[in-house]
Amino acid sequence: MPLFQPLDDRHRLMGRLALGLEYDGSAYCGWQRLKHASSVQAEVERALSKVADRPVKVHCSGRTDSGVHATRQIAHFDAPVGRTRKAWVFGANANLPRDIAVRWVTPVGDDFHARFKALARRYRYVILNQPSRPVLERANATWCRDPLDADAMHQAAQCLVGEHDFSSFRAAGCQSKTPWRHLHFVEVSRHGALVVVDIQANAFLHHMIRNIVGALVTVGRGEQGTDYLSRLLALGDRTRADVTAPGCGLHFVDSIYDERFALPREPLGPILLAFLGEWTGERELPHCPWVEFRKGSA
Template identity: 80%
Template sequence: MGVEYDGSAYCGWQRLKHAASVQGTLEAALSRIANAPVQVLCSGRTDSGVHATRQVVHFDAPVTRTQKAWLFGANANLPRDVAVRWVVPVADDFHARLSALARRYRYVILNQPSRPVLERANATWCREPLDAERMHAAAQALVGEHDFSSFRAAGCQSKSRWRHVHFIEVRRYGQLVVIDIQANAFLHHMIRNIAGALVAVGRGDHSTGYLGELLALRDRTQGNVTAPGCGLHFVDALYDERFVLPKEPLGPNLLAFLGEWTGERRLPDSEWARARRQRRVHPPRREVSS
C-alpha cells in the first residue's frame, strides 16, 4: 500500500497511546473495512511534523477484500491529511521495512525575505540568502558509508551508527532550495541535522569542508540546530524489481516540474544491498515490531 500524508497534525508515523499518529489513523481506517483489527508495518518511520508522498506499508489482511475495496474504503475512512494512493498484493516474503533497499527524502527550503503563507506547512522558511552550490559541495563529504554519530539524535535507538548515503544533492529552483538525499537507511533526525548544518554553510557561517569536519568528529554536540520537520518529505522506498510495486512521480507536488520518476536511479553496488536482495525469507510478519 502506498500512503501519502501531511504530518503537521501528527506526532510522527509510529502508533502512540498519548497522541495522534499516522500509523494509528491508518490502522483504524483499515480495521473498519475488515471489521477486525489490522496492523501495518512501514518502510521507514517519520518524525513529528514530517510528510510523506510515498510511504510504503504492508499488512496481512484478516479478511478477503478487493483492491478497490481496500483503496476506496480506506480513503473514505481517513481524514483529509492522509490518503492511500495504491494497493497491490505482494509475495509472502515481502516486508515493507526489511525488504527495502533504500529510502529517499527531499528537504524543501523556501528561501525568500518574507514568511511563506501557502507553503508554510510543507517547506522550511529561511530569510537569509543561501548559496546552494556551496551547500551541494559541502554535502558530498557525506556520500558513502560512514559513522553518522555527528548527525544522530541523542535519543536514537539504532544499534548501528553506520549508514550508506547513495547520493545527496542540493539544488536551487527559483526561491526553492532542495536537499535530495538517498541512503540504505537513516538515523533518528539524521536528515534534519544534516539540513541544519548545510543551511549554516549556505549562509556563509562555515566553509564547504564543514560537514566533513563534523562527520569526522562523531560528536552530535558539535553540530548545528535540528532543522524543522515541516520541510522534510519522505518521497520513495526502493525494493527489488521482483516485487513489482507501482511507479509514481516523486513528490512533493511542489517539485512536480522536475519530472523525475520512481526507480530511475541505480543503486550503488554494496554488500548490504546484495544481502537484502538475496534475503527471501523474513520472520513472521506479526512477530516483527513496528
C-alpha cells in the same frame, strides 16, 4: 503506473498487501503508534480495520518523525478478509482524515516486508528561500530569509556520500544499535526560490537528515566553509554539531525494493517539485554489500 488507472472492483484481494500512502505529518507525532499522541499508523490501522471489519496491523518502510510528511510511504498488512482493490483504497480513504490518503494497494508475496526488504529510502527537504514568510506553503517547506548558496551547500554535502559513522548527525535519543549508514547520494539544487536537498541512503538515523540540513544551511549562509560537514563528520560528536532543521520541510518521497515485487511506480513528490519530472525507482542503486544482501535475503 499510469496516473489514472481504473481500480478493479470485481476481484477480491487477500493475503499480504502492500500499499502506498501519502500524508501531511503536521498534526501527528510521526508514523509510529503512541499512547499519548496521534500517529499516522494508528489512523491507517483504524481505517483498514473498518474496511476489513477485523483488526489490521500495518508495517511501514520507515518511521517518520513528528511533523514530517510523506508522498510515498510504503506499508504492508495481512488482509484477514477479501476485498476488491477499489474497496481497500476507497474504503480506507473514506475512513481516513483529510491529511492521510491511500494511493494504491497491490498484492505481494509472503516474503515481502515493507521495512526489512527495503533497499533504500529517499527524502527531499524543501527550503523556501525568500525575504517574506510563506503563507500557502508554510506547512510544506522551511522558510529561510537569508540568501543561501546552493552550490556551496552541494559541495559541502559530498563528503557524506558512502558508508560513514554519522554520530555527529544522530539525535541524542536515537535507538539505533549502530551509527553507521551508507549514503547513496545527496544533492542540493536551487529552483527559483526553492532550495532542495535530495538525499538517499540504505536507512537513516533519528533526526539524521534534519541535522545534516541544519549544517548545510549554515554553509549556505556563508557562516562556515564547504569543509564544515567534513569536520563535523570526523568529530563523531552530536553535541559539537549544528542545529536541527524543522520537520515541516522534510518529505519521505520513495522507498526502493527489488524489482521482483513489482510495486507501482509514480512521480516523486512533493507536488511542489513535480516539475522535475522524476519517477520512483529511476536511479540505479549503488553496488554495495547492503543492497546485495537485501536482494538475496529470503
